[in-house]
């Protein structure tokens with residue numbers, strides 16, 4: 357869970373979501389992991405058959421709260437089966453959608469997009485941490501903050517700003533100050549140190565700050581920022597290496613995604629810039645338009661959602677499952693790289709897509 361949540365922090369899931377460990381003992385010894393898009397009774401059966409006691413899925417099995425567990429529907433049947441067989445269920449859902457190397461980046465790679473970025477970056481996730489350090493300890497404090505996850509700006513790490521100034525304090529009775537004497541006003545040279553900090557790392561960053569800072573009382577400020585987190589958010593936008601005709605682009609979709617059908621809107625111009633969102637992505641049509649995309653690829657578009665973007669971009673509905681079908685590769689790469697020698701990491705053979713196509 358630590359490895360999965362370092363890559364897709366739970367704090368990045370949407371408010372309606374329910375990602376994380378869904379069922380099972382967090383101390384369970386992992387014997388094998390089966391990866392699936394959805395967790396169904398057949399997937400749990402396959403896990404047991406193939407010697408796996410953890411299922412890692414994209415969609416959370418428990419999404420709406422349960423009031424009883426009687427096996428009345430497939431969700432409850434899956435859960436009962438997992439409990440009876442001592443199989444743990446874990447889901448990384450919108451938190452995996454929202455990271456830069458998640459579901460949408462994977463889909464963009466499969467379509468051959470270049471120069472990509474997140475389509476709708478998320479505000480409210482970042483803070484600025486300011487602290488005041490005697491210059492002798494600035495390097496150590498910064499090193500501790502970086503190790504705790506502060507100071508990252510896009511692909512740049514160890515980012516900080518510092519300015520020299522004068523700090524004043526009077527240690528109270530009973531203190532044992534790093535510098536100065538109780539009851540005596542003290543003036544000292546200090547660095548004001550500023551770093552960017554993801555809000556969900558606040559607790560560990562403050563613990564690291566206190567451990568590395570020489571003062572008994574550490575002065576700091578955490579200021580929540582309006583800035584969007586450039587590496588976290590919904591959808592993705594990138595460019596095809598060469599422009600394709602709308603028909604060629606739809607052929608690319610069918611081949612790359614193995615889909616028999618693409619539902620689309622009429623569009624005449626060449627397709628070069630492509631926005632996309634795995635799963636149900638109608639909420640990003642406006643962002644795709646604003647980004648100047650020639651096509652927007654997603655799933656689960658409803659009839660009336662096809663209206664409104666006429667002549668501006670081609671809407672392409674490739675199916676919810678189909679747009680997310682490569683998500684298992686993200687889990688597999690991550691788990692195999694970290695635990696490949698400890699236990700097997702297998703992709704489920706069970707097809708969980710309930711949608712069929714007739715022609």
Ligand SMILES: [Zn+2]
Pocket residue numbers: 415634635636676680
């Ligand atoms: Zn989905």
